[in-house]
Amino acid sequence: QVQLVQSGAEVKKPGASVKVSCKASGYTFTSYYMHWVRQAPGQGLEWMGIINPSGGSTTYAQKLQGRVTMTRDTSTSTVYMELSSLRSEDTAVYYCARGWPNWFDTWGQGTLVTVSS
């Protein structure tokens, strides 16, 4: 079955970077895109961007342009989301979700990133 397994929780200091991984299994990795979505504590969902694992092309949310980078490793069926210049407002649970540009289906379990001095 389709599974997305994300990396473990992270604690970072303001100004640092974090890289979250999402390992896919149960399907052809390059046949589906991957979205990234985050959720601050007690808040709603925020779409961060999307990557096409086939060619590596990306589209990022305007708000995060310049700070977010999504990459993939086809040899391990893993996508990565790196967020730089972290601030306290970036404290959130980060999710990957399989899909197509206008379609979502399976979600990862989430990764808590805490930004604190």
Add this chain to the structure above:
Amino acid sequence: QAVVTQEPSLTVSPGGTVTLTCGSSTGGVTSGHYPHWFQQKPGQAPRTLIYDTSKKHSWTPARFSGSLLGGKAALTLSGAQPEDEAEYYCLLSYSGARVFGGGTKLTVL
């Protein structure tokens, strides 16, 4: 950026019917916004219920349905069950950007 609006909270009786809506600050919601609906229970990852306005995944209970209603996307729950108590989020697509609504907290009481 567009703003997507949802009712902050709704209550439905067990076995009852309720409709959640999803509006857009840019005008009427159409199929071209590829409306999605997600369910999230406390401490869990979201789960996709509806995509492309009204299409269901294999795991979507039959009591959930999606539609366009009065210029908005709508999620209708017919025959509410206690396990349907959750937060529901809609998502709309805008030329490369995807925007979530603020969520509707649905209480089954």
